[in-house]
Amino acid sequence: MGRRVFDKATTPVILKIDQPPCILHMIRIRKSIRLKVIVMFLLVGVLPMVGSSLYLYQNSQEALENDAFNILGRLVDQSNRAVEDTFQEAGQVLLLTSHNPAFVRYFNEPEKRQEWLNEIQKALGEIQGLFQGSLREACLIRKDGKELGKVVNAQIFPAPDLDADESDQIFFKAGLAGNRGEVYQGEPYFSEDAREWVIPFATPIVLPDGKKVALLHLELSLSYLKDILSERQRGWMGIGDLFIVDDQGRFLTHTDPRIQTLGKLNLPNALDANSSPGWRRMIQEMVDGKIGFQKEVIKNRLSYVHYQPTMTSETSNIFWSTGTVVPVDRVQASADSSDYL
Incomplete structure (x- = not known):
């Protein structure tokens, strides 16, 4: 074959055409609109959704905590009433027999x-x-x-x-x-x-x-008091412990089987059960006859605690206090917080 020769007249020419300023401006506007749409979507859609989820989650935790305190309050109150009713019944039986x-x-x-x-x-x-x-x-x-x-x-x-x-x-x-x-x-x-x-x-x-x-x-x-507290404890899935402390800081009874009073010549000192500051503060306030309702670190675990005085007798100067300790994580484990995420 012969060698092809291109003539200058027939050689293709690529023309570079500058776009008018108006077209470039329209492109910039489109990009700006797209960015604004994305930002608006985040502001109006995603971020409020995340914020609402976090708000609902926080509220759910507060509601869970309030429910826990309410349940603990009823638990201690019912335990106190059962103990007080037992004492009243003993007095009535004694009078009737007399x-x-x-x-x-x-x-x-x-x-x-x-x-x-x-x-x-x-x-x-x-x-x-x-x-x-x-x-x-x-x-x-x-x-x-x-x-x-x-x-x-x-x-x-x-x-x-x-x-x-x-x-x-x-x-x-x-x-x-x-x-x-x-x-x-x-x-x-x-x-x-x-x-x-x-x-x-x-x-x-x-x-x-x-x-x-x-x-x-x-x-x-005193073992009868343990039966009373254990029955109330089982009413709330057995979570936590219930116990009674006298005005000398001694355990009169405790639902924890490791803390025994039956057959012992000396009642166990409640302060010896735990060395954490939260526990010692709680026991001291129970001895002082105060009412407590807060969170404390007990045995390196954040726990809900509640305690209040027990009326033993109208004719005696005896002061007892009933308390309960429930780890926070055990309470939270019973609730499904994932619904709020």
Whole structure:
């Protein structure tokens, strides 16, 4: 083939045409509009959605916290009422039993004393049956301190085993000092007969002429309080612990099985259970009879805590406090916060 030769006249020429300024301006406007649309979409659509989600999430956390505090408040309040109702029932049973004619006739009819003593022992046994095994002892003590009849753990004590002098017991003088129809509730103590910590109740036996001749006495086991708290604890999925502290800072009972009071000669010191500042602050305020409702770091875990005084008796100067501790993460785990994201 021959060599192709391009003539200058036929060689293609590429022309460079400058765009008019108006076209460039329109392109810039389109880019600017696109950017503005994107920005407006973010401002009007995405960002408010994110903000709303964060707002709802924050509100949900506040609502969860308020619900937790409300539940803890009801939990402690119901526990207190159950304990107070138990004490009131013990006092009512004691007064009702003291109205049994056998107690007065035992002193007014010496010739039938054994007959009336049998009736007294029967009445003491019936008291224990009313408390489903939580009553450890019921007894009649003469005003000089001699036990006349006693039932311990549903067993009647024979006469040779009765104590000759109970007048040195704390409840004795205080109970005998009361008037007809009054019940004394004393501080818990370790019962040698029951071999555990008990709460004493006592009321005087008064003859028709007003003479005080004896003291009717019963002992309620501290372990019964644990049953009361454990039942309330199970009502809220068993989360957290419930416990009662006395005015000396001792655990009277605790739902944690590792903290035992049954069979111990000394009640455990609540301050020894944990060294964290939040725990020690809470226990001190409970001892001081204050009401608390806040978050504290307990055992390196942020926890909800609530505590309030327990009314033990209108006639005694006994001050207890019921408290609960629930880790925050265990409460939050029960709620699905992802709905707000």
